[in-house]
Amino acid sequence: MKSLDIAIAGAGPGGLAAALFLSRAGHRVRLVERFDRPQPVGSGLMLQPTGLAALQALGLYPAMRQLGAPIDRLVGTDAKSGRTVLEVGYGPLGPGVQALGVHRSALFGVLHDAASAAKLPIRSGFTVTQLQRDQGKSWLLSPQGLEGPFDLVVDALGAQSPLKPSAQAPGRMRPLEYGAIWGTTPWTDAGFDRHALTQRYRASSVMIGVLPIGRTAPDGPDLAAFFWSLKPADHAAVVQRGFAAWRHTVEAHWPAVAPHLNALGGFDQMTLARYQHHTLPVPAGDGIAFIGDSAHSTSPQLGQGANMALLDAAALTAALDATDTLDEALERYATMRRLHVRLYQLLSLTLTPFYQSDSALMPMLRDLLVGSVARVPPMPRLLASMVAGQLLSPLKAIGLDPLRLREVP
């Protein structure tokens, strides 16, 4: 398609990746972001082989690999019995297949540096409130003024986007009962595998996790993301009881996390994350494409959100490339992503209560299945594919090459 004027609303992972993919495809892009200085929010996340393939397509995998922590497996044990209740390794997917634990600011920095090097225009301090359409063109409205005209707006504003249709139908946004408090701590090897996401559970009402997330600068110290599952409704009461009381509870479940709690030192070093679940039936409309969390958000139990945002950005660019009109491109984009997004949204919604809920039955079932069926072929490979984001071959649908680690310089 001819080159378009494209506004990208939101400079998170999805928006920055879309700006890079689209500008490299010859489109004129303009990013807008509410923060005065674009900045990442939160602690760590896992980049799966799918998201890493998208970064590799942008030539950014080596920079990300330099900062991130390679993850070979996800393990979880029951705090009381010591039984393994989560065990998924990337090994069955082939030699060298791994995820990467990264600090959010490392992912943000790699994408943002590439956008700055490409001199992509970013208007910061611009809080999008509305989209206006007139004669086939779009304008973004904000209390800070107006941006436009654009041929296409890419909504990468995250789960609370004011532009997505569900903003007019809030019932579609389902807040999840459990969220978590997250903090960043120095990495410690004592009691932890530096190539694993390690979790500890008590039924499914207690979940504690330690994820290696590498560094925020090549010569910086190694870090971990620490999280504790919590109902947002209980957060104020937990804070009121005090850090020492909470710490006592956490350590009773998992004494090895004491160094992480020491390093955190107080609740002011931890961020409450609320999770909500929604999926747009069609991630596109008149002159607008929705990518990332604005199109689909969920609990991070399966660790797919940022990866799906990167895939959406690649898919939208491929769809524009392969079609002659904007309407055709948006339809193609929606089709390319439909099955993968729906499957992973369904899996996240179904699996989350096995790890975060008050149910007594679900964790019992979980423990039974993980200890038996999950170990019998082909289950280990199927589970690895699921966690890697590779079910339904999303890369093939978009035309992205899988990351071949041996070819990476």
Ligand SMILES: Cc1cc2nc3c(=O)[nH]c(=O)nc-3n(C[C@H](O)[C@H](O)[C@H](O)COP(=O)(O)OP(=O)(O)OC[C@H]3O[C@@H](n4cnc5c(N)ncnc54)[C@H](O)[C@@H]3O)c2cc1C
């Ligand atoms: C605690 C936690 C752990 C997670 N762990 C993982 C994981 O392990 N793996 C994984 O893949 N995903 C994980 N996720 C999900 C992942 O963080 C999101 O899916 C991902 O950040 C979505 O990217 P995005 O670019 O679509 O949206 P966002 O990251 O939400 O970015 C949106 C951007 O838009 C800006 N913005 C918002 N509103 C406005 C406005 N009105 N005007 C202007 N700018 C605006 C924001 O400032 C931000 O820069 C996790 C999420 C949480 C909360």
